[in-house]
Structure formats: structure tokens, C-alpha cells
Amino acid sequence: MTSSPDRVDSREALASFVRSLHRDHADNAASWDNADLGDFLEALAAWVDDAAGWYQRAGHDLPDNADWAFFARALSAATVYE
Numbered sequence: 001m002t003s004s005p006d007r008v009d010s011r012e013a014l015a016s017f018v019r020s021l022h023r024d025h026a027d028n029a030a031s032w033d034n035a036d037l038g039d040f041l042e043a044l045a046a047w048v049d050d051a052a053g054w055y056q057r058a059g060h061d062l063p064d065n066a067d068w069a070f071f072a073r074a075l076s077a078a079t080v081y082e
Contacts, residue, residue, distance in 0.1 A: 014074075 003020045007013065029035040034043040055062045
């Protein structure tokens with residue numbers, strides 16, 4: 001993967017990061033533990049459930065200002081957006 005999620009600080013950077021994930025999947029799907037959409041979405045839900053624990057183990061606080069609705073809208077829109 002060419003970019004880090006820690007560098008995502010804007011809507012444009014998020015779009016670029018998602019494109020980077022897409023390229024990495026196209027080039028290296030066999031190296032992904034969750035290479036198909038169903039497994040990926042299940043892993044995404046599991047990570048969101050455990051986000052507070054992940055941040056705690058990483059020595060950080062879960063961000064108070066995370067816009068969860070924006071990310072949810074983006075995921076939902078991607079099911080029909082062309």
C-alpha cells in the first residue's frame with residue numbers, strides 16, 4: 001500500500017487513500033486476508049466495533065470528532081454511485 005491512513009486529513013486525502021486501497025487490491029488481492037467484498041465488510045464492521053480497543057492498544061484516544069456519518073454515507077453511496 002502506498003499511503004498511510006494516519007496521513008488522511010481531508011476529504012480529498014480520503015478519496016486518494018481509498019483509490020490506493022483499490023490499486024493495492026487489484027495488484028495484490030492474494031495478500032489480503034479479506035479480499036472479497038463480504039469478508040472485507042465483515043472485517044470493517046468488526047474493526048469499527050473494536051475501534052476504541054484498537055486506539056487504546058495503540059496508545060491513542062478514540063477521536064471525539066470523527067465524522068462517522070460521513071464515512072457511513074460514503075459506504076452507502078458506493079453501493080449505487082457510478
